Amino acid sequence: MEHINLVHNIPFFSIFLAMLCGIITALVKNGRVAYKIHTIMVLVVGIMSGILLASVVKNNEIFTFMMGHFPAPWGNELRAGPLEALMAVTFSIVMLLMVSGGSEFIFKDVLPEKQPLYFIMLNALFGAMLALVYTNDIFTAYVFIEINTIASCALIMAKGTPQSMVGTTHYLVISLLGSGLFLLGASILYSITGHLLFPQMKEAILEIIKTEQYRLPLLVVTGFMFIGIAIKSALFPFHSMLPGAYHAAIPTSSGILSGLVLKSYVILGIKLIYCVFSEYVMETLKITEVLFAFGLAGMVMGSVYAMKERKMKRMLAYSSVAQIGYIYMGIGMGTRVGMTAACFHILAHAITKTLLFLCCGSFVEDSGGKEKIYHMRGAAHRNLLAGVGYTVGALSMVGIPLLAGFISKVYFATASVYSSGKMAAVLIVLGVSMVLNALYFLPSVIAIWTPVKGAESRPTSSVSPVFAVSIVGFIILNFALGIYYRPITRIIQMSIDLLVQ
Amino acid sequence: MNHLGTNFYEAVSVILFGIGFMNLLLQNNLIKKFIGLNIMDTAVYLFLAAKGYIWGRMAPILTDGIVDASYYINPIPAGLVLTGIVVSVSVTAFSLALVQRLYKHYGTLNMDEIMKLSREEEGE
Amino acid sequence: MGEKKSVWEHLKAWVDGEEVILDADKYIVNRSKREKKNWRRNFSMEYIRGNVKLYRFLSIAISVLFIGIMLSVVNDLPEFGNPANPADNEVMERYLESGIEETGATNFVAGMILDYRAFDTFGEANVLFLAVMCVVLLLKKDQKNYSAKEEQENREDDFFDENEKRPILQIGGKLLAPLIILYGIYVILNGHLSPGGGFSGGTIIGAGLILYASAYGQKKMQTFFTFRTFTLICVGGLLTYCACKSYSFFTGANHVGFEIPKGIPGHILSAGFILPLNICVGLIVACTMYGFYALFTKGDI
Numbered sequence: 001m002e003h004i005n006l007v008h009n010i011p012f013f014s015i016f017l018a019m020l021c022g023i024i025t026a027l028v029k030n031g032r033v034a035y036k037i038h039t040i041m042v043l044v045v046g047i048m049s050g051i052l053l054a055s056v057v058k059n060n061e062i063f064t065f066m067m068g069h070f071p072a073p074w075g076n077e078l079r080a081g082p083l084e085a086l087m088a089v090t091f092s093i094v095m096l097l098m099v100s101g102g103s104e105f106i107f108k109d110v111l112p113e114k115q116p117l118y119f120i121m122l123n124a125l126f127g128a129m130l131a132l133v134y135t136n137d138i139f140t141a142y143v144f145i146e147i148n149t150i151a152s153c154a155l156i157m158a159k160g161t162p163q164s165m166v167g168t169t170h171y172l173v174i175s176l177l178g179s180g181l182f183l184l185g186a187s188i189l190y191s192i193t194g195h196l197l198f199p200q201m202k203e204a205i206l207e208i209i210k211t212e213q214y215r216l217p218l219l220v221v222t223g224f225m226f227i228g229i230a231i232k233s234a235l236f237p238f239h240s241m242l243p244g245a246y247h248a249a250i251p252t253s254s255g256i257l258s259g260l261v262l263k264s265y266v267i268l269g270i271k272l273i274y275c276v277f278s279e280y281v282m283e284t285l286k287i288t289e290v291l292f293a294f295g296l297a298g299m300v301m302g303s304v305y306a307m308k309e310r311k312m313k314r315m316l317a318y319s320s321v322a323q324i325g326y327i328y329m330g331i332g333m334g335t336r337v338g339m340t341a342a343c344f345h346i347l348a349h350a351i352t353k354t355l356l357f358l359c360c361g362s363f364v365e366d367s368g369g370k371e372k373i374y375h376m377r378g379a380a381h382r383n384l385l386a387g388v389g390y391t392v393g394a395l396s397m398v399g400i401p402l403l404a405g406f407i408s409k410v411y412f413a414t415a416s417v418y419s420s421g422k423m424a425a426v427l428i429v430l431g432v433s434m435v436l437n438a439l440y441f442l443p444s445v446i447a448i449w450t451p452v453k454g455a456e457s458r459p460t461s462s463v464s465p466v467f468a469v470s471i472v473g474f475i476i477l478n479f480a481l482g483i484y485y486r487p488i489t490r491i492i493q494m495s496i497d498l499l500v501q
Numbered sequence: 502m503n504h505l506g507t508n509f510y511e512a513v514s515v516i517l518f519g520i521g522f523m524n525l526l527l528q529n530n531l532i533k534k535f536i537g538l539n540i541m542d543t544a545v546y547l548f549l550a551a552k553g554y555i556w557g558r559m560a561p562i563l564t565d566g567i568v569d570a571s572y573y574i575n576p577i578p579a580g581l582v583l584t585g586i587v588v589s590v591s592v593t594a595f596s597l598a599l600v601q602r603l604y605k606h607y608g609t610l611n612m613d614e615i616m617k618l619s620r621e622e623e624g625e
Numbered sequence: 626m627g628e629k630k631s632v633w634e635h636l637k638a639w640v641d642g643e644e645v646i647l648d649a650d651k652y653i654v655n656r657s658k659r660e661k662k663n664w665r666r667n668f669s670m671e672y673i674r675g676n677v678k679l680y681r682f683l684s685i686a687i688s689v690l691f692i693g694i695m696l697s698v699v700n701d702l703p704e705f706g707n708p709a710n711p712a713d714n715e716v717m718e719r720y721l722e723s724g725i726e727e728t729g730a731t732n733f734v735a736g737m738i739l740d741y742r743a744f745d746t747f748g749e750a751n752v753l754f755l756a757v758m759c760v761v762l763l764l765k766k767d768q769k770n771y772s773a774k775e776e777q778e779n780r781e782d783d784f785f786d787e788n789e790k791r792p793i794l795q796i797g798g799k800l801l802a803p804l805i806i807l808y809g810i811y812v813i814l815n816g817h818l819s820p821g822g823g824f825s826g827g828t829i830i831g832a833g834l835i836l837y838a839s840a841y842g843q844k845k846m847q848t849f850f851t852f853r854t855f856t857l858i859c860v861g862g863l864l865t866y867c868a869c870k871s872y873s874f875f876t877g878a879n880h881v882g883f884e885i886p887k888g889i890p891g892h893i894l895s896a897g898f899i900l901p902l903n904i905c906v907g908l909i910v911a912c913t914m915y916g917f918y919a920l921f922t923k924g925d926i
Binding site for chain 1: 694695697698701702703710711712713714715716717719720727740741742743744745747748749751752754755756758759761762763765767768769770856857859860863864867871873874875876877878879884
Binding site: 515518522552560569578595597601 | 746917
């Protein structure tokens with residue numbers, strides 16, 4: 001009998017634990033209990049992913065895990081390497097901090113009898129995101145994309161207001177369009193390759209490129225799959241669903257959707273690039289160029305829309321569009337350095353945008369439900385901690401040194417040197433977009449720090465300890481990622497090299 | 502290669518997909534929009550089912566005790582279609598529930614009107 | 626506030642954070658004026674919608690373009706029904722030739738979705754569960770979505786259900802519902818032997834429950850099927866599913882544990898976990914279907 005390698009079971013354990021907790025939560029009647037179950041689950045998954053990360057980095061390995069008794073082309077498979085483990089760790093940390101920090105909003109905005117349902121959706125969403133990160137099978141990816149869609153729509157509409165219903169409908173229609181395209185692409189891909197698992201598909205696709213047979217279908221399929229993923233991750237021309245949805249949802253949901261859910265699709269896209277279509281095919285079919293162009297457009301247009309926005313949450317939503325543009329620009333450079341920058345930006349944006357949404361939710365609450373930036377004058381004086389958090393987040397997004405956002409911008413600029421012909425475009429757009437970022441983030445920071453004349457200067461409204469802990473945690477993470485970024489980028493580089501093999 | 506003549510199931514399915522897509526874009530009524538989405542899903546199932554068929558073979562259920570791969574059609578697309586149908590049923594139920602809630606509040610199914618009303622309510 | 630300031634003074638004030646605040650009211654008014662003139666900036670969709678004709682033309686053009694591209698793709702795809710297609714490979718061969726030996730199911734599709742590729746099916750069962758939970762979240766009566774008027778309507782409905790005589794529906798329901806449910810059970814139990822399985826059988830059972838509920842009213846249904854039973858059955862089914870599959874994934878991947886006996890192919894008690902999994906899925910689907918019906922009509926189960 002072989003020796004059981006428990007570490008290799010971690011991806012499977014994490015997904016099933018999350019799903020199991022989702023199912024069990026249906027029996028719970030009290031929101032607080034459901035919240036505890038959720039927190040413990042995320043904590044356990046986080047610790048397990050940490051062990052997995054340490055192990056795969058130490059052994060410099062990428063392994064596949066057989067889901068069942070049957071090996072690769074017959075059964076389902078999971079695949080985990082440093083990138084997957086790193087993302088799982090990040091997702092767990094951000095989820096833990098966000099949900100505990102935002103628990104007040106959940107208990108306030110969701111009706112008591114519906115709170116357990118909200119946590120069912122959170123657990124399922126977490127499981128589905130992990131599955132998307134770890135999957136090695138295109139149809140599994142489709143099924144979990146749908147779980148992700150349903151659960152994220154549920155998170156948006158949990159508030160129960162008519163606006164949130166409208167936002168959900170918009171989000172649902174556009175997401176379903178995206179998953180429909182993904183399914184169509186997957187079925188055509190199956191019909192020309194005869195496989196559903198990534199490694200076998202990759203071989204078949206390389207064969208297709210060599211023999212020139214089915215070349216047009218391959219091109220169209222690649223297009224469809226990436227359009228599907230781009231729609232799901234709200235790349236620039238498909239972003240119209242974000243502002244309404246994020247604006248209407250409770251801040252916790254908005255933060256999770258913007259910080260994590262969009263990213264899980266991007267990671268699926270990265271895995272598809274390396275494990276299915278391979279760098280060579282992406283280059284030959286010019287898919288990377290298209291992603292690059294849309295990424296650049298998104299960077300500028302997202303910021304322009306954000307500048308025009310007067311409501312804070314909508315502004316943050318448009319800012320997410322711009323940041324997704326950064327990530328796609330990195331992917332579109334077509335080099336491994338660019339990919340490293342993109343992966344780093346995924347992490348940086350995940351921890352920063354969740355922080356911003358958390359603080360923004362707190363400001364809105366303090367100013368009595370008013371959402372315009374104008375109404376938030378002096379909000380930082382009322383709630384000092386949230387003010388500091390917002391400032392750190394905004395500065396990080398603008399790209400101030402010592403913060404996470406700065407490092408990713410440096411990496412993007414460095415990466416541009418390695419991709420021939422794209423350097424000028426990258427540098428110019430990067431500069432423009434940084435200026436635009438500053439132009440919409442700084443006024444909001446100034447606004448929250450300027451005291452209102454005449455209004456009584458209420459000292460800090462009572463801040464719950466979990467909220468304080470999570471804000472502080474996010475700030476520390478941001479600085480940590482901004483100062484000790486080397487190990488992280490080394491892990492990312494290593495994992496990309498492993499993925500390519 | 503010129504298989505358009507033989508691949509008419511696939512051809513019909515992609516035309517259906519296009520019709521569903523057009524429906525989704527052009528209809529203002531929410532229920533009709535979701536019917537468009539359903540048509541798109543169904544088109545993909547037709548496509549998959551067509552891809553699974555092989556001339557002159559049997560359904561993939563043991564018949565007369567014959568165990569031979571060249572006697573049965575491909576079982577994989579059937580399984581994928583099954584999964585897809587369940588997903589589309591769930592999504593349809595969810596979206597219709599959303600529509601019901603929207604109708605209860607706004608009293609209309611027209612997406613544009615709902616958008617307008619919700620904008621007014623928000624107090625721009 | 627009223628006096629003219631130079632650009633530099635404006636800039637200085639902005640940096641000091643005074644400009645936004647001092648002139649904020651004027652600024653907001655100005656801005657909203659601009660908003661009104663340029664109402665498209667809130668919504669890019671709105672702008673396109675604004676030109677209805679352009680929008681219609683564009684959507685038709687996109688769809689037609691899409692159909693055109695796809696037809697040319699179809700032209701290049703493998704031929705319909707040709708045994709030499711790429712999909713006809715070793716994967717399918719093993720499912721068909723070793724399927725009976727390895728899974729014990731004579732229905733190859735059931736063997737494939739519940740044993741070879743069971744992870745997908747686990748996800749699928751979860752999709753259904755999440756969807757019904759979403760519908761509960763949306764439509765189950767609470768203070769936000771339930772008005773006094775609906776309360777009144779529901780009470781009237783219940784009154785009619787109790788007092789109105791609907792002989793054809795009620796006698797028909799009484800006779801047919803058990804038969805339909807029995808047929809559903811047959812389909813579920815024979816899922817590994819013949820066409821059918823948990824999903825189709827569960828839907829049939831759900832249809833039987835819906836028929837009974839529409840003939841006798843929800844009140845009567847609630848004597849044996851409440852929200853509590855609904856959750857218990859769904860959660861119980863999914864947990865059993867989860868436990869069975871965790872066991873087989875864990876033992877399969879680590880090559881440990883003892884294998885579930887496959888039995889004699891063709892017998893009702895065979896095929897390892899497939900029969901219990903089909904029963905679980907069938908229960909979940911039946912409850913879900915009835916749950917959708919009940920929530921949509923009355924907002925409660």
